[in-house]
Amino acid sequence: MNTESNETRAKKFGMVIDLDKCTGCGSCMVACSAENNIPVRKDESDKLLSITWIRVYRITNGKDFPDTEICYFPRPCQHCGGKHDDGHSPCVSVCPATATDYDHSTGIVSQIYTRCFGCRYCMAACPYHARYFNWWDPVWPAKLEESLSPDVSPRMRGVVEKCSFCFHRYQLARDKAYQEERDVEEMEYQTACTQACPSGAITFGDLNNPDHAVYTLKKDKRAFRLLERLHTNPKVYYLSEREWVRRAGDNYLSNEEPTGAPGAYELKGKGGH
């Protein structure tokens, strides 16, 4: 694992998803699939085998008709920073092949597909089910191979894959910035899901940069992160006005009281360990 910083001012790319705006339309999933050469199967209804780097889950408040409510939870890789935000992410810390590591210069959990030998330890370690295993070689029927993007290397049977925060888009934006001898602007590096989202529920940027929208949004009263109590320190924040949604984000039991502190929706007193 590499612990040095690449650049003087480290970036920390992250995402804020407004669940009150999300309509569960699935654009993010499709945009992601097209952007990242995600393989397709004839039967995509078996969700154990279907690969979707960002998956939109659906939850309900459990109340009976007509007080029922639903909420959609888009779940990309959370790009966990680990307990002290030192790169000790659940998946990175268990990979025996160093096929996945934590990029201290961007905060992105990166990976090398060809280096993975398919032990799936990272999948077991990931509390967010963000990692997917290629049980078969991807097959692109008819001329579908023609639609593959050269920006992301197609994976092979036997390796684990997951959301990369469209890192190749950062690389492309940087190429352009180098050419024009300037820095990458906030809107130049946006993930495919962010770009596609019709309701504008997803905001993406550098969580360390006060000029970026996510910097302010992550401190919103409505902000919380998934399974905060595990101290995985995810870089994906969620926003919701709805108390039951925020509770669901950390699997609160009905008798538990969340503190409601912005960005750290933790339990009073007892920690999660």
Added chain:
Amino acid sequence: MSLPGEKQTGREQTGSSGDPTNKGESGLVALFFIVGLAASLAIGWIVFPKLLYSKSEQPFDFSHVTHADAVGDCESCHFFREDGTYAGVPTLAQCTECHEEVQGESEAEETFVNEYVAEEKEVPWKIYSRQPDCVFFSHAAHVTGAGMDCAECHGDIGESESLKPYEENRLTGYSRDIWGKNIAGMKKNSWDRMKMEDCGACHKETMGSKGACFQCHK
């Protein structure tokens, strides 16, 4: 002759190396050792590379010198697009800008104009420095960003009069230039090898870190 007996003899002999009656025999043993050593060294250093790499010629010859003289620099043909991506080996359209008709007298140019320009067929160049698909390499970051010279990675290809045969690793399908000409992987110059370790070493030296996976992988 029983097996345990022989074992015993063997032990005795190794135990008494100074025994003069065994001198000739141990010399012979050494000879055998040397023969084995020499043969395997020859196989490993000479035969193995020949077996490992297949050799093929480029579609036709090309002189970087002639072209560099005509156009002035590398960037005229190997340029950056406006979006900062690197165009790589020129496409047929680029070449045709000059080579619509045969200009010189070389056989190679004739082949090029007749077989490719006239047929509107892209030239299937074999690229010596082609990295595998899983590698992301930004020319902009290195050339524009870090101000590196082409030669630092590509050596003196710009001064070549003709194209060397393309050698392909039969196992991996990689060009020989990735591992380097030296089968032991020894390098004298920065452009002798293009393996991950080489990228990593340079990054470590100049930037303080090898970088994370995505720095170079896609």
Added chain:
Amino acid sequence: MKINRRHFLALGMGATAGTLLSPLPWKLTDDASIWTQNWAWTPVPETGEYLYTGGACTLCPGGCNLAVRKVGERVVKIEGQADSPVNTGDLCGVGLSAAQLLYGPSRIEGPMAREGKRGEGKWKRLTWEEAEAQLAKKLNSLSDGKGVAALSAFRSGSVSALIQRLLDTLGSDRFLTLPSLHDSLEQAMALTMGRAPGEGVGFDTENTDLILSLGSSVAEGWGSPVRMVKAAGAKKMIQVEPYLSTTASMADMWVPAKPGTEGVFALSVAAAMVQEKLYDHIFVSTATEGFPAFSAWLLENYTPKKAEAVTGVPPAMVKKVAVAFAGARRPVALCGRGKGETPVSLAEALAVFALNALKGSVQRDGGLVKVGALPYAVAVAESEAMGEKLATLTEKGKTELLLDWGTNPFYTLATSKKAAEALASIGTIVSFSPYMDETAAMADLILPDHTHLEKMQDVPVRAGLERSTVTLTQAAIAPVMDTKHTGEVLISVGAQLDGGRDAFSWDDYESYLEESCGEMWESLSENGLWQGDIAWKKGLERILGTSQRFTFVIPEGPVALPAEGSASSHPLTLVPSWSLRISSGAVADAPFTMKTIEDRVLTEGVSHVELHPSTARKAGLAQGDTATLATPFGSAKVRVTLFEGVMPGVVALAAGLGHTAFDGFIGGKGTSYTALSGTMVDSATGFNCTWGARASLAKG
């Protein structure tokens, strides 16, 4: 001297030492590990220059502008065009996945004629000359020109005009389009506000502050999907429907009215506004006619108390909605269940017009507005009595030859077993579909069109935008298959008809396109989009204040259409549920979109029905059970998903599944809601306005 084992051992040791001192083992280990990572069959996408071309989506009526990303000569990704006023850089999943349709296994390779039995899938490839000659010959040998009917994806536009021209030449008046909500709305507008041919109805949702949606899937694809999804996330909403859809859940208030009674509910809200004097007195007294009679009729028939018997909505809730609607600054009421793909009864459309008028929300910012006719130089005459003409398609023996350009009637109009059989009995079926859809699969002759990524063509948008809009598809890529622009085919075939030479005298489609688009062409060819002025803000009408004239009309036909069948045999009510993840129109989902369908909607090729736990208990069903869903029009095997958000007594089935053609990635997945939904004909318009069907659900 004897050579013994020791010498061989020495040789071996020497060889081992030598090998270890040579690069062989180290290099081989490295190479072998690389070899295991690079399977020859893992594709390596070719790189090249990155290029974006413009375009327009035609996969639904929404009219979104596209930015097509190409690498070299390949299309790798579809995105929304950032500067489009329709979709501002965003796109729905169906539109995004079009590259998979373009290159997918559903594409038809080229012109083909049927060999073997209809629907058997045996084809003979033809050249384009042969195919066009075959079609011309068939059209020339019709016994009666009236026997030919044509279904067009658009009501106006250059290709539609050619189709109509073809029919005119043959002497047929059966130019048809798939009916939609807008057919009802336009008829209601004609009665209440007056309507010139070509004029449409729009909803200015950008400037509204409250959307009262009468069963419309604002968040799931009603109107122009991207635009409406934005509205759903930003605007206050009141949603009326029996199923907790995403729209209902996002709404500030969900009114679960009984299935099919949304129109009655609208009238009860109107009555409450009259009763409580909540309506816009100034507007009603100065700009409207017919209010006294209309209000008397309302109070007689649709007071919240009386309506409750039909809608099941308590009067208190009706009043709450009336207060909210009247209290908003610029509210707008919408109708059209689901994505608006099915018309509503004329009475229901009139109710919604009246509701908007009571608040003065017509012909103003944020309201229901008139949309100007498209200034095509080659116009399409509006088909009279389209409802009845459409109905004859699904009657046996009424159609000798059917042309289908992008409507896929074998999926979209096959509302029952009987209807499907009638369609299959049509003498000759000619499909222009680029995909092997249900209609192409049943066709006698296929003349595949380009997809919207391979051709240039105008797309008239009829999706409730506040101003008239036309977009332009562009050829991002050379045709992937041996396809030909349908406009081109029609010009060529038309000229081969008896007496058709003069009517189809254009050299090619492209020159015709420019001519037909008239004054719109400059903007279309430059920006890929043409938009008219906001009609009500224009010119004399505004100055005279006559743009807002409104007549309250007491509808003659029924507001809520009754469902066929008896409560004893079919005790439940089937309603569709809508999702942007499932394309419910003529073209099915692409593989990527199939990925997004939840496993509570579809598993192992079987559709799930959602029902309230109490409904399931009564039927003796539990979560995950396999059951038979039957309506008077057909039946299907389904799986049971329990969901508290469904009104008891109601069964919800996702619309848009159950395609039988296409390919293994798209077809054979689930059940078609349309095939079970049957017809509910509105006597006032003749349109099938079905909102659901009586149903039964039995285990097994």
